[in-house]
Amino acid sequence: MYATIRRHAPLWLSIAGGVALWEIAGRATSRAFMVPFSETLVRLWQLTVSGEFLPQLLDSAVLFFSGFILAVIVGAPLGLLFARVRVLRIGIEPYLMILYATPMVALIPFILSLMGFGFGPKVLIVFLFTVFPVLYNTVEGARSIKPELIEVAKSYRSSEWALWREVMLPYTLPYTMTGVRQAIGRALVGMIAAEFFLSATGLGQLIMGASQDFDTAGVFASIFVIGLIGVGLTRVGFVIEQRFARWRQ
Amino acid sequence: MAEQALSAPVAAGKTQAASRWSATFVPRLITGLVILLTWEIVVRLTAPAYVAKPTGIVLAVPQVLTDHAFLQALGATLLAVSEGLAITIVAGTALGLWMGRSATVDRVIRVYVNGFNALPMIIVLPLFSLWFGYSPGARIATIIFAAIFAITMNVADGARSVPREYLEVAKSFRARGRSTLFEIVLPAAMPYLLAGFRLAAGRALIGAVVAEFFLSIGGLGYYILYNSRSYHHNEAFVGVLLLAAFGVGFEVLVQWTTKRFMPWYRRDEKAS
Numbered sequence: 001m002y003a004t005i006r007r008h009a010p011l012w013l014s015i016a017g018g019v020a021l022w023e024i025a026g027r028a029t030s031r032a033f034m035v036p037f038s039e040t041l042v043r044l045w046q047l048t049v050s051g052e053f054l055p056q057l058l059d060s061a062v063l064f065f066s067g068f069i070l071a072v073i074v075g076a077p078l079g080l081l082f083a084r085v086r087v088l089r090i091g092i093e094p095y096l097m098i099l100y101a102t103p104m105v106a107l108i109p110f111i112l113s114l115m116g117f118g119f120g121p122k123v124l125i126v127f128l129f130t131v132f133p134v135l136y137n138t139v140e141g142a143r144s145i146k147p148e149l150i151e152v153a154k155s156y157r158s159s160e161w162a163l164w165r166e167v168m169l170p171y172t173l174p175y176t177m178t179g180v181r182q183a184i185g186r187a188l189v190g191m192i193a194a195e196f197f198l199s200a201t202g203l204g205q206l207i208m209g210a211s212q213d214f215d216t217a218g219v220f221a222s223i224f225v226i227g228l229i230g231v232g233l234t235r236v237g238f239v240i241e242q243r244f245a246r247w248r249q
Numbered sequence: 250m251a252e253q254a255l256s257a258p259v260a261a262g263k264t265q266a267a268s269r270w271s272a273t274f275v276p277r278l279i280t281g282l283v284i285l286l287t288w289e290i291v292v293r294l295t296a297p298a299y300v301a302k303p304t305g306i307v308l309a310v311p312q313v314l315t316d317h318a319f320l321q322a323l324g325a326t327l328l329a330v331s332e333g334l335a336i337t338i339v340a341g342t343a344l345g346l347w348m349g350r351s352a353t354v355d356r357v358i359r360v361y362v363n364g365f366n367a368l369p370m371i372i373v374l375p376l377f378s379l380w381f382g383y384s385p386g387a388r389i390a391t392i393i394f395a396a397i398f399a400i401t402m403n404v405a406d407g408a409r410s411v412p413r414e415y416l417e418v419a420k421s422f423r424a425r426g427r428s429t430l431f432e433i434v435l436p437a438a439m440p441y442l443l444a445g446f447r448l449a450a451g452r453a454l455i456g457a458v459v460a461e462f463f464l465s466i467g468g469l470g471y472y473i474l475y476n477s478r479s480y481h482h483n484e485a486f487v488g489v490l491l492l493a494a495f496g497v498g499f500e501v502l503v504q505w506t507t508k509r510f511m512p513w514y515r516r517d518e519k520a521s
Contacts, residue, residue: 010356018361033380090273091280101496103455106470106489108462109477114300188369189455196371197462211375219376223368230367 035217040224043217053206057225060191060202063119067126068187075131076176079138080164083172089139096139100132104190108197117199125198129190134179141175142168177244181237188230305483306490313487319472323491326468329385330450330457330495333392337449340393341400342442346434348401349408362405366398370456374463388460388468395456396449400442407441408434440511443503450499454492 019037026036035043047053082089108125115121145167153163195204203226210218285303292302313319348355348362373394374387381387411434419429461470469488476485 010353011360014357014360017357087276088280091276094277095280095284097500098493098497101451101500102489102493103451103458103496105455105458105462106473106492109474109485110301110482110489113477113480113482114296185367185369189371192369192371193459196374207372207375211379214379216379219379223372223376226372227364227368230369231364234363234367 032214032216035220039217040220043215044221044225047206047218047221053225056202056206060195060204063122063126063194063202064187064191066123067190068130068183070123071127071130071183071187072134072180074127075134075179076138079135079142079176079179080168080172082135082139083142083145083168084164089142093139096132096136100136104128104132105193108193112198122194122198122201125194126187126190129193130183130187133182133186134176137179137182138172138176141172144175145171174241174244177241181234181241184233184237185230188226188233192226299480299482301482301486306486309483309487313484319484319488322467322469322472322488325385325466326457326461326470329388329468330392330453333389333457334396334446334450334453336389337393337396337400337453338442338446341397341445341449342404342435344397345401345404345442345445346408346430346438348405349411349438350430350434355405355409359405362398362401365394366402370395370452371459371463374460377460378464383464383466385466387464388457388466391460392453392456395452399448399452400445403441403445403448404438407438410441411437440507443507443511447500447503450503451496454495454499458492 022037024036026034026039044053082092104125107128111121111124115124149167149171150163153167158166191202192204195202196208200208203222207219207222207226210216210222289303292300344358344362348358370391374391377387377390377394381390415433415437416429419433424432457468458470458473460466461468462474465471469492473485473488476482476488
């Protein structure tokens with residue numbers, strides 16, 4: 001009991017300090033610049049009660065998960081395929097690296113002008129932000145498979161299916177999960193970018209609308225919520241990665 | 250005799266290197282050609298004429314690279330990214346070292362660094378546009394915000410992982426706090442700083458482009474937006490290629506620096 005308090009007290013103290021600082025700074029400066037924490041919470045409550053907040057949150061969630069799940073469904077098997085066919089892997093690797101390092105936001109204007117404002121192009125943006133970390137890390141994982149393992153499996157006349165199940169998957173999945181963890185953060189950025197630059201919907205619209213109305217409290221409330229979501233999802237990502245990291249020896 | 254003994258392995262090494270080179274280069278070349286060809290054919294058959302395709306982009310390159318407006322946009326973005334990254338490296342490293350060396354500081358601000366790092370950085374744009382107006386200042390602020398936490402987190406990890414013996418030796422030689430920090434902790438944290446820089450540089454680029462989209466400030470991002478809106482997709486895509494080149498360039502720079510100056514450090518052990 002005492003140990004738990006001792007371990008967690010600094011964290012809670014630090015959060016309390018931060019909130020106090022936010023409150024003081026908000027009260028000391030102009031309202032157009034910053035609003036105190038208490039007012040942010042009040043505004044968040046107002047937005048929730050008036051029914052503006054939850055539908056937007058749901059809207060964003062649908063976009064996020066559509067793009068994200070699509071990216072994992074496409075990225076992981078494709079990565080495994082590249083992993084298995086060595087020539088393909090060697091051939092595709094530099095291009096994956098380039099796409100991985102390219103700021104995907106730069107493609108948004110093209111997607112906008114070719115595909116318009118609908119839900120599909122938005123999902124595509126989240127997908128593009130998300131798929132390359134998954135793919136890149138899966139292929140990276142495939143490089144870590146020792147050729148001897150596959151040779152041994154082969155010399156015991158392992159079937160292709162057994163080879164995938166016993167060697168390929170266990171060796172690459174932990175890396176894929178690292179990609180998934182990285183992808184969560186990127187997918188959030190993609191989601192907000194899609195909502196900012198294509199048709200304004202979801203949390204992106206909430207924050208942009210507040211900003212255009214000079215509703216600073218609304219801006220802070222939205223950022224606060226998205227921050228909490230970001231922290232929560234990052235935590236989930238780490239848990240997933242850790243679960244699979246045990247396989248990686 | 251001696252010459253023969255020397256030259257034989259060299260020749261063997263050369264052919265081996267050559268075969269390894271062809272084993273990787275040929276598939277890569279073929280893959281690249283397949284990608285470009287597919288792109289070209291699909292666009293030619295299905296898309297309107299203004300859509301970017303490889304031949305169109307290649308033809309647009311000379312014109313874009315001599316275009317005054319493009320060079321100005323490129324300069325503006327590069328300047329903003331370098332300024333932002335310079336501030337980020339100094340401030341982020343200082344904050345990271347402070348966190349890494351003091352358990353109290355770490356406990357107090359870690360939750361905030363983690364929190365801000367998990368925040369999708371472009372979310373602050375509406376706020377920054379309120380604070381700084383639709384100005385280049387808002388772009389720099391976005392770049393710094395996007396990049397700094399990656400560096401801080403990595404440097405803090407690095408500063409914490411300094412072997413205890415080094416610090417004990419420093420202490421027993423009565424090294425001053427400052428020299429311990431700059432001559433032991435900072436060099437030991439260097440590979441972490443580089444790993445952080447790799448992440449930060451990519452994010453800074455994204456931050457700059459997004460800020461230009463959002464705030465309509467002149468730069469490479471705005472050049473891409475403007476040209477793609479006015480159906481000059483080929484020209485706009487040259488800008489995208491340049492951004493990709495910077496992204497890859499940062500990656501290569503960090504890999505080379507790590508290999509050249511810190512050969513004992515294996516990057517894949519602690520990448521992110």
